[in-house]
Amino acid sequence: MSECDCLNKGGGKKAEGPTYLGLDLSTQQLKACVVDDNLSLIAEAIVQYDTDLPEFRTTGGAHIDKKNNAQITSPTLMWVKALDIVLDKLTVAGVDFSQIVAISGSGQQHGSVYWQKGAENTLKSLKPDKFLHEQLAKSFSVTDSPIWMDSSTKKQCDELEKAVGGPLKLAEITGSRAYTRFTGSQIAKVRETKQEAYNNTERISLVSSFLCSLFAGAVAPIDISDGSGMNLLDIKSKKWNEALLNACGPQLKEKLGDPVPSYNIVGPVSSYFVERYHFNNECKVVACTGDNPASLIGMRLGEGWIAVSLGTSDTAFLWLSQPQIVLDGHVLCNPIDENAWMALLCFKNGSLTRERIRDTCADGSWDTFNKLLESTPRGNFGNIGLYYDKQEIIPFLIGDYRFTKTGCVSKFNSPENEIRAAVEGQFIRIRVYAEDFGFVLNENTKILATGGASKNTAILQVLADVFNAPVYVQDAANSAMLGAAFQAKHGLMHDTKTYLDITATIPEPHLACEPYADVADIYTPMVQRYRDIVGQLTEKK
Numbered sequence: 001m002s003e004c005d006c007l008n009k010g011g012g013k014k015a016e017g018p019t020y021l022g023l024d025l026s027t028q029q030l031k032a033c034v035v036d037d038n039l040s041l042i043a044e045a046i047v048q049y050d051t052d053l054p055e056f057r058t059t060g061g062a063h064i065d066k067k068n069n070a071q072i073t074s075p076t077l078m079w080v081k082a083l084d085i086v087l088d089k090l091t092v093a094g095v096d097f098s099q100i101v102a103i104s105g106s107g108q109q110h111g112s113v114y115w116q117k118g119a120e121n122t123l124k125s126l127k128p129d130k131f132l133h134e135q136l137a138k139s140f141s142v143t144d145s146p147i148w149m150d151s152s153t154k155k156q157c158d159e160l161e162k163a164v165g166g167p168l169k170l171a172e173i174t175g176s177r178a179y180t181r182f183t184g185s186q187i188a189k190v191r192e193t194k195q196e197a198y199n200n201t202e203r204i205s206l207v208s209s210f211l212c213s214l215f216a217g218a219v220a221p222i223d224i225s226d227g228s229g230m231n232l233l234d235i236k237s238k239k240w241n242e243a244l245l246n247a248c249g250p251q252l253k254e255k256l257g258d259p260v261p262s263y264n265i266v267g268p269v270s271s272y273f274v275e276r277y278h279f280n281n282e283c284k285v286v287a288c289t290g291d292n293p294a295s296l297i298g299m300r301l302g303e304g305w306i307a308v309s310l311g312t313s314d315t316a317f318l319w320l321s322q323p324q325i326v327l328d329g330h331v332l333c334n335p336i337d338e339n340a341w342m343a344l345l346c347f348k349n350g351s352l353t354r355e356r357i358r359d360t361c362a363d364g365s366w367d368t369f370n371k372l373l374e375s376t377p378r379g380n381f382g383n384i385g386l387y388y389d390k391q392e393i394i395p396f397l398i399g400d401y402r403f404t405k406t407g408c409v410s411k412f413n414s415p416e417n418e419i420r421a422a423v424e425g426q427f428i429r430i431r432v433y434a435e436d437f438g439f440v441l442n443e444n445t446k447i448l449a450t451g452g453a454s455k456n457t458a459i460l461q462v463l464a465d466v467f468n469a470p471v472y473v474q475d476a477a478n479s480a481m482l483g484a485a486f487q488a489k490h491g492l493m494h495d496t497k498t499y500l501d502i503t504a505t506i507p508e509p510h511l512a513c514e515p516y517a518d519v520a521d522i523y524t525p526m527v528q529r530y531r532d533i534v535g536q537l538t539e540k541k
C-alpha cells in the first residue's frame, strides 16, 4: 500500500482498534502521525516552521546569530506553537484522539530547552481552553534554544575533555569526544554567558524530552539514547558522569533529572489533552528520543544493513552489539535494547547544501537538478567537490573546494559538473567516515535510505554507486516520526512483547536503486583522492 492510500485526509480510513501517536520535532518542521495496531499509517500532519510560523522569522527552522555565525538557535516557543497547530491539523484530518493508547516522539538531537523556575507548575495546571503557546510564553529562561547546528562552544569542549583526561577518555565514557553541538558544552556556555538565566532555570530538557514534557504535563526524563548525545552520560552504566556534570554547571544533576530507558512509560497524558482534544485519560506517554535513534526504531535494521538519513543533516547509523571507542563519530545507547548500542555519523551540510546547489545550478527545481545529475557520467570526469556551507563536523572544514583532475579550481565548467560534484562529494564523505568508523562494506551490504531527500531516486542512484551497494526505501520517508509511533507501542507492550514481535507487521523495504557494474573501478580511487584532498585541506589550517 502506498503512503497516500492509507492516509486519513479527513473522513478517510478509520482505525478499528487502538492507535498510537508519533511525532518528530526536527530542524525544519514538526511532523505527526497516527498508526493503527498493525503500525500502518492512518493520518499524518506537518508544520513547516519557516512558512507556517513566519512570525518567528526562521530560515530552515533556525536563527544564525548576525555577529557570530557559529551561534545557531531556534525559538523554543515556536516549537510549542507548532504542536498547537499540528494537533489542530490532525483534528481536521479526522483523527479520533480517544483511540490513541500511547504517544511517543523524537526530536532533533543535542538541542537544549531551559525551563524557567515555576514552569513545571504551569505545565501541571494548563487550561484546556487556551493554546499551549499562550500559557508557556514565559516558561523559558533562555528563549532561544541552542540547536545541533551550533558550533560556538570550542572553549567549553576543551574544558570537558580536560575534566576527564582528554578526548579519548571522554569518548570511552560518553561514546564521543567533545563535539560543539553536544549538549554538555552548550549548557556550560549558557552557564558562563547567561549566568542569571542559568540560575533561574529549574530544569533542562533535550528537544525530545521537552516534547515529551508537553504531553506529560510535567518535565519528562531524558532517555538514555538521546542522552548519549550530551557528552555527559556514561554509555555503559547509563548514569550521568559526575566529573562531567561538575565541569558544566552547578546543580546540573537536579536540573537534568535521572535518565531512563528509551521505552520507559513516563506517565499518563496530561489532563490538558484529555479535556482539549478528548484523549483517553488512560493514554500513556512513552519517553521521547533523538531523531536518529527513533529512525533506528522505525527501520527495523537487520544484519548487513546501514541506514542513511538524508534530512537537514546527512547521517549514517547502525546497530552495535558492543560499544567501541571512536574519535570521529558517536556511539549512543540503543533506544530498543538496553544491552546494545548504535553507531552514528552526522554531517551538518546535507539537504540545505543540496538545496543551495539546486538553486544556483538548476533554477530551484529538483527535476532540473536530477536531469543534470543524470546527464553527467559517474566519476564526473575526475571533478571532485566539497561543499560545506556551515562548519562541517567531520571533516572540520567550512567553504567550497573544487578540484579537477589537474588541481584546485574556483569553478567547474558547467552546472551539471557542479551538481554531480556536490552529490558525489557528500556520499564519498559518508563512505570514508563510515569505513574509518568500522562499518563493513562488502557484497552483503544493503543501505536503507530515509529523510526528505530519500524521495529522490537520482540522488539515491549516486548513493548506491558510491557505496557499491543496493539502496532500499520504506513506504514512508520519515522513519523518525514512524519510529516514534512504533516506540509508543513498544513502550506500552514492553513487558509482554519484544520489539521484533511488535514490528513484525511492517512491510519490507523495497529496492530503489542498484549500483552499476563499473562503480568499484570509479569510486575506489575517488575515495582515496577525497582522503588525500581532506588531508591536505585540514593540514593547511
Ligand SMILES: Nc1ncnc2c1ncn2[C@@H]1O[C@H](COP(=O)(O)OP(=O)(O)O)[C@@H](O)[C@H]1O
Binding pocket: 026, 027, 028, 029, 310, 311, 312, 313, 351, 352, 354, 355, 366, 450, 451, 452, 453, 454, 455, 456, 459
Ligand atoms: N525531491 C527532493 N529531492 C531532494 N531533496 C528533497 C526532495 N524533497 C525534499 N527534499 C529535502 O528534504 C529536506 C527535509 O528533509 P527532512 O528529513 O524532512 O528534514 P528534517 O527532518 O531534518 O527537518 C529539505 O531540506 C529538502 O531539501
Ligand SMILES: O=C(CO)[C@@H](O)[C@H](O)COP(=O)(O)O
Binding pocket: 026, 027, 028, 107, 108, 109, 110, 148, 181, 229, 290, 291, 292, 311, 312, 313, 314, 315, 344, 346
Ligand atoms: O546532530 C545530529 C545528530 O548527531 C542531527 O542529525 C540532528 O539530530 C538533526 O537531525 P535532522 O533534523 O537533520 O533530522
